[in-house]
Amino acid sequence: xxxxxxxxxxxxxxxVLMAAVKKVxxxxxxxxxxxxxxxxxxxxxxMGLAPTRLAITAFIYGCIGLIVATLMMNFIMIEDWPQDIGxxxxxSYLENMPAFVPIMFELTVFFAAHLMVITFYLRSKIWxxxxxxxxxxxxxxxxxxxxxxxxxxEKKLQDLLFETGAVEVNLVNNTH
Amino acid sequence: MYTFSSRLKIASIALMVIGALGIGFGFMxxxxxxxxxxxMLSNETAxxxxxxxxxxxxxxAGDTNHTDNAHDAxxxxxxxxxxxxxxxxxxxxxHVQHQIAxxxxxxxxVAAFFFMMIALGVLxxxxxxxxxxxxxxxxxxxxxxxxxxxxxxxxLIVLLIAALSHYIGHNNIFIWMDPEMVNPExxxxxxxxxxxxxxxxxxxxxxxxxxxxxxxxxxxxxSRKFSIAQDQADDNKNFKKNFRISAAFLVFFIYTxxxxxxxxxxxxxxxxxxxxxxxxxxxGMLVCGITVIALITIYLKSKGLLPHVNDSHIHDLAKYxxxxxxxxxxxxxxxxxxxxYSNIPEEVTYFVTRIEDYNLPFFGMLILNFIFPILLLxxxxxxxxxxxxxxxxxxxxxxxxxxxxxxxxxxxxGDRWFIGIPEICSMLFFTGLFLxxxxxxxxxxxxTQKRNPYIKExxxxxx
Numbered sequence: 356x357x358x359x360x361x362x363x364x365x366x367x368x369x370x371v372l373m374a375a376v377k378k379v380x381x382x383x384x385x386x387x388x389x390x391x392x393x394x395x396x397x398x399x400x401x402m403g404l405a406p407t408r409l410a411i412t413a414f415i416y417g418c419i420g421l422i423v424a425t426l427m428m429n430f431i432m433i434e435d436w437p438q439d440i441g442x443x444x445x446x447s448y449l450e451n452m453p454a455f456v457p458i459m460f461e462l463t464v465f466f467a468a469h470l471m472v473i474t475f476y477l478r479s480k481i482w483x484x485x486x487x488x489x490x491x492x493x494x495x496x497x498x499x500x501x502x503x504x505x506x507x508x509e510k511k512l513q514d515l516l517f518e519t520g521a522v523e524v525n526l527v528n529n530t531h
Numbered sequence: 532m533y534t535f536s537s538r539l540k541i542a543s544i545a546l547m548v549i550g551a552l553g554i555g556f557g558f559m560x561x562x563x564x565x566x567x568x569x570x571m572l573s574n575e576t577a578x579x580x581x582x583x584x585x586x587x588x589x590x591x592a593g594d595t596n597h598t599d600n601a602h603d604a605x606x607x608x609x610x611x612x613x614x615x616x617x618x619x620x621x622x623x624x625x626h627v628q629h630q631i632a633x634x635x636x637x638x639x640x641v642a643a644f645f646f647m648m649i650a651l652g653v654l655x656x657x658x659x660x661x662x663x664x665x666x667x668x669x670x671x672x673x674x675x676x677x678x679x680x681x682x683x684x685x686x687l688i689v690l691l692i693a694a695l696s697h698y699i700g701h702n703n704i705f706i707w708m709d710p711e712m713v714n715p716e717x718x719x720x721x722x723x724x725x726x727x728x729x730x731x732x733x734x735x736x737x738x739x740x741x742x743x744x745x746x747x748x749x750x751x752x753x754s755r756k757f758s759i760a761q762d763q764a765d766d767n768k769n770f771k772k773n774f775r776i777s778a779a780f781l782v783f784f785i786y787t788x789x790x791x792x793x794x795x796x797x798x799x800x801x802x803x804x805x806x807x808x809x810x811x812x813x814x815g816m817l818v819c820g821i822t823v824i825a826l827i828t829i830y831l832k833s834k835g836l837l838p839h840v841n842d843s844h845i846h847d848l849a850k851y852x853x854x855x856x857x858x859x860x861x862x863x864x865x866x867x868x869x870x871x872y873s874n875i876p877e878e879v880t881y882f883v884t885r886i887e888d889y890n891l892p893f894f895g896m897l898i899l900n901f902i903f904p905i906l907l908l909x910x911x912x913x914x915x916x917x918x919x920x921x922x923x924x925x926x927x928x929x930x931x932x933x934x935x936x937x938x939x940x941x942x943x944x945g946d947r948w949f950i951g952i953p954e955i956c957s958m959l960f961f962t963g964l965f966l967x968x969x970x971x972x973x974x975x976x977x978x979t980q981k982r983n984p985y986i987k988e989x990x991x992x993x994x
């Protein structure tokens with residue numbers, strides 16, 4: 356584990372935090388991470404984070420679900436054992452399709468929803484018994500924390516952070 | 532203030548003139564004598580091979596059409612006895628003659644209803660914006676008011692065409708308007724239609740129609756009045772009045788819209804009924820209405836007349852187009868699948884005629900109204916691109932024209948349908964009329980409300 360030093364700047368207001376992020380970005384400092392108790396609208400844009408591609412994966416998963424449903428029912432109902440059940444036409448998939456649509460729809464939604472959630476867990480590295488990565492418990496309640504790695508003049512950075520309205524600026528040894 | 536550009540005015544008048552000429556041509560060329568139809572049919576059989584085949588096919592078609600029950604019974608008897616062959620032939624020719632005569636009536640009715648339903652859909656959406664106190668849409672309310680100006684003339688025209696088809700035509704659209712149908716002495720007597728006589732009779736039909744139109748137009752009149760009064764007012768009294776009458780209108784609307792769809796559309800097939808028909812028509816109405824709001828907003832914005840409308844507003848409209856397209860498909864499928872699955876003869880004939888005689892329009896509209904919008908408007912970036920929304924909007928409008936076409940035509944012209952001069956020219960005529968009335972109304976008031984309490988929120992709307 357590498358040991359580096361980071362600065363934790365703590366804010367108590369999301370508007371102040373937003374202004375601080377813009378200022379720190381303008382001074383060309385790299386923001387490692389920001390911890391907030393709730394979603395702050397527009398924070399990702401201010402930090403310059405890339406947009407999520409989760410929706411695209413969901414679309415692909417949905418398509419997979421649709422294909423699974425179609426292949427499954429085509430095999431079971433049409434190819435493997437095409438029985439006459441109540442006079443429904445089991446001669447081809449298309450002829451009996453209206454009866455299959457509810458399942459096709461549900462499996463599309465099922466695959467899209469569940470696989471997207473699992474993708475989200477994997478990408479954000481969340482699972483049960485995972486050790487919480489929380490630098491300060493107050494950030495889950497009413498404080499906002501900005502983490503900046505210390506590279507050059509740490510005094511200058513600390514002054515800048517106080518200037519942006521930080522209520523507390525701590526220099527800590529980071530161990531992750 | 533918007534001024535109706537002279538180019539658009541000339542274009543809309545030209546559309547009306549061309550359309551009117553085509554409609555006139557449609558009516559003139561649909562009057563075929565018995566001999567004409569007989570020759571036409573024998574020419575067709577010469578191509579199709581075998582008169583017997585043609586006759587059988589006709590009996591099946593007559594059976595599924597359910598436009599004339601008495602005729603069906605005769606046709607069945609005719610099959611078993613040779614001496615009725617002549618009668619059967621005569622009936623077949625007369626049947627086809629009627630279908631040909633019905634075509635221009637239905638074409639103009641479909642087009643008139645299509646544009647009326649756009650205006651009505653917009654009015655419902657407009658009332659929703661007030662009743663839900665939406666913060667994003669006040670910038671678009673004047674555009675909606677402009678579109679709903681078409682409702683009164685448009686709805687009266689629909690009712691007028693229905694009435695004229697009875698009084699000067701030969702009941703070309705609504706078969707139940709024929710008094711012979713409910714006369715037990717007549718050989719045209721139809722027991723099922725006679726049983727529905729209490730609801731389906733011409734005076735009541737017209738009275739109901741006038742009540743619906745009166746209610747909708749009154750709401751539209753007062754809402755517009757309060758909306759303009761609010762611009763000059765120094766309190767929010769007019770806005771509150773608008774909120775109240777909008778909520779009341781929505782209640783009135785959902786009842787009258789259901790009944791209107793039974794009267795004006797479902798009764799073309801008087802032997803058939805469906806419980807979710809009213810909502811099905813409503814969903815199509817809302818999609819078309821929202822699409823037209825988007826198209827006109829994009830047009831006015833491209834002229835620089837709606838400076839505060841940003842791509843988030845377009846995005847929201849496109850989301851509604853997307854959502855209501857799926858809602859439409861949901862209702863379409865629910866109606867189709869329930870009837871297909873249980874396959875009860877008295878209900879399923881409706882879809883049998885449509886699948887047999889209207890295969891391409893019936894399934895084609897699913898692609899236009901569902902597959903296209905769902906794929907094109909899925910991506911949220913695309914929903915912000917005006918030309919993309921316009922292209923998708925045109926596909927949706929085309930698809931919903933075919934939807935109305937599929938609801939009316941199979942009952943009136945049966946397998947004698949075609950999208951030719953009567954249909955296209957009816958659409959051109961009503962497009963011209965619609966544009967003329969809507970853009971005239973848009974030029975009557977400023978394009979942005981001034982003192983709507985939510986206008987500031989709408990101007991800063993950002994998604």
